[in-house]
Amino acid sequence: MPMPIPSGSLLHEVDVFSDLQSSSHPGSSSSSSVFINSPQRDVHSIWTPSSSGCSRSNASSRPQSLTGPSEGTVYGKGKGKAADLPPCLPPLAFSRPEFSYSHIAWPTSSVTDSVEPSSYGSPRFDSPNSPSPSFSFDATNFPNPTQSNPSHNPTHVRRRALSISSIHSTSSVSTLSLSKLRNKAFSGTPGNLARKLLRKPGVPATDNGSLEVPFQSDHHILDEQCKDVPPAYTITSNDGSQSLSWPLPPPTLKGKLRSNSSPSSFSILDLATASSTDHFTPLSLIIPSYFEALPRELRLRVLLAFLDVHEEEYEKDLMDGQWSVMKASSSKNKWVGRNRGMRELVKLSRVSKSWQMLLSDGQLWRTLDLRSFYNVPKTLILRLTSVAGPFITSLNFAGHVFLLSTTLTDVADHLCVQLTSSNGVPFTQLTALNFRGCTMLTTQSLHYLLKVSPALEKLDVKGLHIVTNTTCEMLAASCPQLTVLNMSRCPSMDADGIYCLCQTAISRKRTLLIRVLRLSGLKYVDDKMMAVVGKACPDLEVLDLSYCRQLHNSALEAFVACGEDEILGVETVVLNACQVGRDAGDNNKYRRRITQLRHISLSFCFLLTDIACSNLAHSVPRLEFLELAGIGDDLGDEGLIRLLNTTPMIRRLDLEDTAQITDAVISAITPSVNAEDEAVRDEREAGHALEHLVISYASSITDDALLTLIRACTRLKVLEADNTRIGPRVFKEFIRLSRRREVSDSRIVAVDCRTIGEHAVKEMASMTRPRLGWRAYDSRKLKYLDGRDGDLEDLKVGQDECDDKRVVVKTFYSWQTVDSVRTSREKRRKSGSRRAMNGSGCSSDDADNIGHTTRWWSPGGRRSGANSPTDVGRDTCRIM
Template identity: 55%
Template sequence: MAPQESVSYTQLKSINLQGCAGLTTRSLHHLLIRSRSLETLNLRGLSAVTNTTCEILATYCPSLTSLNLNRCVNMDAQGIQFMATAAIARGEHLQLKELRLSGLKHTRDPMMGALGKAAPYLEILDLSYARRLHNSSVEAFVACDDGEDVDHLGVPTIMVSARDLGREVTDVCYYRRRVTRLRHLNLSFCILLTDTACTNLAYSVPRLEYFEMAGIGADLKEAGLIKLFDQTPFIKRIDLEDALDVGDSLLAALTPAPQPVGVSSSSDSQPPQTGHALQHLNISCALNVRDQSMLALIRGCPKLTGLEADGTTMGSNVLREFVRLSKERKALNAKIVGVDCRGVSENVVKELSGSTRPRQGWRSYASRRLYYLDSRDGNEEDLKIGQDECDENRVVLKTFYSWQTVDAVKANREKRKKASGNASGRRAGNGSNGSDYDDGGRGGRTRWWSPGGSRSAGSGRTSPLSLSEFNEGCRAM
């Protein structure tokens, strides 16, 4: 009898297969079954991923801490539910700290409830574009069932009253909620959600730092958001784009109260206030926000370096104050966006041009085609028209008028390029017989000759490409 062939296993701890469109489901499963030490897995956008893939991960990859299944169109919430219920059946927890499920189909209460029970270590959860995600599903993620014993598992819980959850009841009623470790939660474009989802999360995400809930629209009211942010003192970045109902009350909730003289906001004797760590806020399309509230927010949040307020009533005073405080605080890469704000005039954009720039540029091979204006390149003529876009000490000011500066610099470059081309053509026409150019007596059109003297195979009667088209970065010759 032939000896049974032993199964070999890999020692892989991290696998990134994003963009491997030709990968088959069978090959993927063959690899995962033999990668039992796997901790990080990125399968973003792969059609090879199915619900069976999730079953294999639940069985053969118990140490997985980071999983990216964004935009995997051939799987749905059933696969995630199987992973969670399998761990619960074994009396274990999923070790996941990062789970990305953008675009997940059929996301409903049973899956979210099972995930909440099985994955208490989650710190990053991306559920953006989950079109079926409902307020009740968000509640199921943090709710504790009657008779459920989670204390022995080391999962902290809290008792919350119905009034704390925004429910109008006559009797005093309390609900038990899990206290999660979530730091980053993305619920953007989950179109069935309202601010009730925020109320359900209010006492369950005390460590929240990044919160994204863009694309919801008028259904996202202020009341639930205020309840949430009142309980998240460490919040750093907030994206509420298209939240039309957001107004001054929300900004007041994000603005820390002034501290007494001699007492810092980080003092051990004082509990942290919401807004003391706020770095970036996106309230684009919030028509009910007034300048006074934005000014108070800018002055009260010492770490604020990003404010996006497209399509709001923001005026010139907000721009001036943001730029002034950014310079005073020596903030790097500070940014304020005021596109489609009628209160922002062309005069104030010109007034602030000495301290601002229209784009946040950077030096790299990947950015070569964006042609950022950099003073280190010695473009004196361009700097007379625009601002240094790679100077991190300048505030990025994105408005209708500031963007015209980018177009003006581009037009000036094209004008110089055209003039340089015409001058080169005139010099070529006046050249001697020993020149590399030869009109051949054909209407003045030049032939391009190789440095060796013989005409290259691909050349015809066309002129060579200008050197500026090749000067896009360092090349190994």
């Protein structure tokens, strides 16, 4: 169709609403009536190009004729068909630019309200070649002219959403055809463009298809479906009796699949009724917890068995030979046995709160041994003790240097059992405490814990400066069940504290239950203290008085002496003067108390002589460990022999630095040679149970005495004879007998024995090893050579240091093997490094030094020239 070109000035804007209002007046022209009654006529907004482009005409008068174009009609001046002008679009009007959809200018229910132009739901004509939009309306869709608003402003902004006005003004039509609205809205557009734009997936592209939307009879259904959604469109009838609220823009406004200014596209499916029952709800999968179904006691038993399993696995690896130095040195095996089980229990507490409470149960933590976990946080300690406190019976904080006194006080409060009675005093059930190395504690915190621990049996506070004489008074008042006490190396206490502890028990006519008393380094030890110790501790089995510099011979006599008033309930023996080492002309009788001592240590008590041994004779018949190292030349044969003849159960004898002893002492502990059979051994004969003998610096001992001792003492396991005159015969005989008897971890020390040369050491190399190796994570820096790791075949030097069947030989020449292994490992590491592979290895000087060191420390190496021991520098000093 040719484009109509009206003559005269163009209209600024042609509004349909103004036409409708003018048609309602009695004086309206017939042309308006024709326009309304003709569904095929279009209303066009006329645009004309200007000199500066396309601009809107400023004419305010309405056109004289709005009839549709027909053939032969000419608009404008002249005759004939006017030239086609290029199409031109009006300037676009945009809303305020915003970065969000907080405000969207949705169409409102009132068509007379002034709204900003919106592109939502309206057809887009973005192409400059597309014609101007034209709209046609059916007269039946308009309200009665008499009900229209008479006020009209002809210059108001043109409404783009004209189709919604017909919906707002319709009250008598029950159904609305979407297909008709589509055809009317795009009647002026070319061909199938509107159909393609309006076609939706799943909807047949037919002109006669319509989508019916209930308005009158079914509007209550839509209201019920959209009652919870705030309406965006409201359609109200003229009389106000019927209304319809749309939760989203109406489908008639959707002229395209997706609008750029719309946050979401609208579909007729948005009006579908939501089913009350969701048929696609996934079924809840409930996994039954069989562990939680068990009773609490059974669950605790399972966790206790969890600890036992870790211990059994570690023991099984040791017995099966699968545990090696390389495996033990790995960080994965830092914790083994029960320690690993404890760590796993703490990790399992992260599963849930119920597991956390279960794993904090006191039945699992009766023995809280944190000796290996010296970096355990304070929060974990308080959490365990707060839940399992009343059940804990053993507490081991050895090595916890950063344990504060406030933490210990809180732990003491958590361990207390609160009694319900009015006069009840809170107390703990602790039986063992170990605070060795806890240097940041205070005396008050320690005393607070001791005060509430009446059942305490074992206490180890070795080396703590917080231990004073008042601590001994606290033990005497609060801990009557004490059996093991270790107060060695406590610089803030002296003999008066021990005297107060024992004298308190004697004044109460009671005895102490102490069996193990370790007082190494105690100051001012005198006869008075030793006398009360002997009276108050009749069950004493272990007494450590090493490094007590003020200890005299008379103090030991006071320890075993027994008066007439102490005979009741005490086993005693009456001795003459010769038996106690006195003058033979003395006719006095001496009563001695028979003690239960099994281990006594008097090492480095420089004031003692062999008279101290005579004073102990016949009073320690059950003695097994006797340590008299470091006393010096004052220790002679007479008193020592007198004591050894009355101790048949002796197992370990330490006589280091006793240079004055002779073969008579060795003969005193040598059993009969013909008694090789263990079944016919006489247990009353001294030396039959000897396992460990130390005679270092005893230069008067001969080889014959030692050979007789080695052959007679079938249980002898360790012989330390460094700096003596023993020869190769004793050395080889001990190694051969130890291998024949299959003694585990046998050891001989022959350092500085001039008669034992390199040839003897090399001859016994197949049955010996240089060090007593052990497989654990703590020994990783010692780098023991283990045959299970296969290093023997690779290095081709050294002996298996972890084979318990080999005899440990500690001599000057055997120690060279240790450094030889280290040098071979270092050389292998350097040869396999990237620098060596690239040809940029060590210099010739370094290679020469490595070769010299290897030859010097390897058995059979040369001993002359630059390889002599005198050429070893300060940085290469070797320490055994």
